[in-house]
Amino acid sequence: MQAESICVVGVGYVGLIQAVGLASFGLAVKCVDLDAGKIAKLRNGIPPIFEDGLEDALQSVIAAKTISFTTDVAEARDCDLFYVAVGTPTSERTGNARLDYLEAAVSAIADVAPVGAVIAVKSTVPIGTCAALQARLDRDHADKRLAIVSNPEFLREGTALKDFFNPERIVIGSASESARQRVRESYAAFDQRGIPMILSDTSTSETIKYAANAFLATKVTFINEISDLVETVGGDIDDVARGIGLDSRIGPQFLRAGPGYGGSCFPKDTLALATIGRRHGVQQQIVETVIRINDSRRFHILKRIELAMGDKLSGKRVAVLGLAFKANTDDVRDSPAVDIVHALLEEGAEVRAFDPVAKFTVDHRAYQQCESMADACEGASAVLIATEWAQFRSFDFSAVEPLVARRYMFDMRRIVDIDADWASRWDIERIGSSLKRASA
Template identity: 45%
Template sequence: MKIAIVGAGYVGLVTGACLADFGHEITCVDSDASRVAALQRGEIPIYEPGLKELVASNEAAGRLVFSGDLAVAADAEVVFLAVGTPSRRGDGHADLTHVHAAARALAQHLSGFTVVAIKSTVPVGTGDAVAAIIAEANPAADFVVVSNPEFLREGAAIEDFKRPDRVVVGLEDERGRAPMAEVYRPLYLNQAPILFTGRRSAELTKYASNAFLAMKVTFINEMADLCEAAGGNVQDVARGLGLDKRIGSKFLNAGPGYGGSCFPKDTQALVRIGEEFGAPMRLVETTVAINEARRGAMADKIIAACDGSVAGKTIAMLGLTFKPNTDDMREAPSIAIIGALQAAGAEIVAHDPEGMAAAQGLLPDVAMAAGPYEAAAGADALVLMTEWNAFRSLDLARLKASMRGDVIVDLRNIYRHEEMERHGFRYDSVGRPVAGMVGAE
């Protein structure tokens, strides 16, 4: 099939590369001329494992091209809208400026019957609005609008696209069913279910999925607080929960709270959608509030581990991105936690395998180190913020020798108390009892 994708950001680029790898003819269109030029040179603007190689191989095969001219969509059978929908400043609603602009611009180039598939995360009713915009801009256009939300995890996006748990397609016109089934026909070999729903149901499914996962993260974080107070071990509790097939083990890792490009904005947007329709999302509202408060609680935890004060002390921060295998710093917990520590008088030295370039603009007063041991050199305390593989097997003897202090705060529960204490560290983690308490390791 000939497919055009409007927007060559994270979602558009992953979608385009994967669909090209399925054998479709893909043109990714972006209004940012510098981004298009970089992609044409083989430069990938984001870090996603395997994406650079996938783009290069499909460009070489002639199945994937990049353009700044939306006219290339004229002969496409399906056009995906994959532009950004950030939180609108001030009220948390999804900002649909780019979606509406893309629909209006696309309308002028539609030729023959076309399926316009909204891949962007958008509030319920957006499909109706996009259909109205296109019809007004080009009354002669023959098209249908469908909702096809993405469910990609940063760091595992290619695997998620090629082996999805499900593909959701929302439509109001049955003419959109066969083209969308053909887009995803290669997935039939993997027996991935394709769920056809109404358009508004598909739009809500995306928000419901992310909000539920955000609530799951927040729930285990609250359980971690209870475990610390009561002498339990949150990892044992999480295992006990996760073995129940009705619950499952994913997203039950206690830590500093969720971040990234999806959970924060999508939970806020769902709260606003609920308000708009008079159906309050009270669980989601509480989830948002708890997650925002958790960053301050984690900063307090670090300060408490440093004998109640970080004034004049150097804190080494290992990891800055909101999760490993991405360079995404959007809503990363590290930003607020570092800000609180700096406000309390600490100097921060940090290392992240992929996120330091993006972090420098957000954290200009943080010194960036070439590696974990360079970050730890002379530090009074060390904080494990992101569970990158590079931080899972640190040479603890070397770390201890390079640090001035002996405090390690592990916000991802990578290590065990006993091994840290054996190397002379004062160690604190999340939701696990300290040595000497009932239930301690």
């Protein structure tokens, strides 16, 4: 058995980045996923997700023969380290993370893994999950002496590959010291660079993941509440954010006012942490408040748009620029932009949307996803900047002036250059600013 015998089970967002990253170090990585269509694409060097640099990196490790793909976990029976990165979606019934995919993956691995193999869980799971999985393995596969490790990911969509190669810390939690060291060996390239390695028990590791995401979600929500205040009392939220972000105790990251957090992590993880707290009788009041405020953020934005359009959206055409929950990704899960689209349609508006990468379909005759910004803006009474794509930031909107029905723009991301020549001819409203330009 080679020390570099590694298997990644579940090659979605987290798993594929993990696999390509480790394979880039020259480690032999076998990837397992039940989705035959996904595996076929990956074998041809086509990633199932959009992520900057991922396609080139994938094709590079395929050419180097350090990565392979299969739908059968039995083909990884020679591996001594298994990373599990399957989905743990939120249960609509309990509000907690569903563990059926994870449990099935661990059971399948246990059936084929050699004696002494390590199973590292990268999926985000409720606190106590890894300990429960270890107890199950000890009961059902005692002869194999398998060890569970909690190894959470801290990737940001849009910069995930960069984040993998430049981690701020690596967290490895297990009851077994030898299992922790086996996972640490796979990250030897980071150890050599002095990247902090936090070695802990599984509950500590699981809590770190939830606490980190909840804290970042809290920063986003805090600056959005201050943004609402600035809109009322005057001022500029960017200056406020910079003024507090320069304090080293606070830091500038996640202090960008906008439509609220979204994506696959923050909404799911904050809800799960709140649920875990209630179940154990330790209510996470700050997190619960963050969830409530973030959920109401879309309503606040809709009301601003309605006010600007005379309290009547029915029959009005609205251009929504951006559908992904953030720039540089095609992920529309829990996207504020998508929520705004739904809200506009419910109010009777006609929505024409454009995103350079993300796709979103809804069975509604008043919705159309366009192939260009010009198509989306044609006949629009309002243009909404919903995702902070660079091309929206640099676009000269004078090009669409002949197309729109009214030159009104609501910048939900604060990326438009209000000092550009064209801006003086538009009514521009922005999150976090009382500024409004009057159109000619």
